[in-house]
Amino acid sequence: MDTLRYLDNVATLHLDGEACVGCGECTLVCPHGVFEVNEHKAALVDLGGCMECGACANNCPASAITVSPGVGCAVYIIQTWIKGKERATCGGGECC
Ligand code: SF4
Numbered sequence: 001m002d003t004l005r006y007l008d009n010v011a012t013l014h015l016d017g018e019a020c021v022g023c024g025e026c027t028l029v030c031p032h033g034v035f036e037v038n039e040h041k042a043a044l045v046d047l048g049g050c051m052e053c054g055a056c057a058n059n060c061p062a063s064a065i066t067v068s069p070g071v072g073c074a075v076y077i078i079q080t081w082i083k084g085k086e087r088a089t090c091g092g093g094e095c096c
């Protein structure tokens, strides 16, 4: 998803490729297309799209995914809508 993105390279999402059984559940529940499954293994194809909602980790039957639930810094995301990505700043709260 190109229009709703968090900061690049900060998502806490981790995929254990060895544990993955290739069921594809993560590709079904992720609202942002972060995963793809090829040849029975999941891969992260858009880490920057992860909003740390936790749906993938909660639905992975192999416990192959970990992510620290967050809000995807809603302040930053809303500012990118209003000001554009170049002028958006984080809210500077306790999270950062
Ligand atoms: S839900 Fe878990 S086991 Fe299934 S494809 Fe995704 S990472 Fe692999």
Ligand code: SF4
Pocket: 013, 029, 030, 031, 032, 033, 034, 035, 049, 050, 051, 052, 053, 054, 055, 056, 057, 067
């Ligand atoms: S935490 Fe949510 S947005 Fe991030 S990869 Fe998992 S389902 Fe997708």
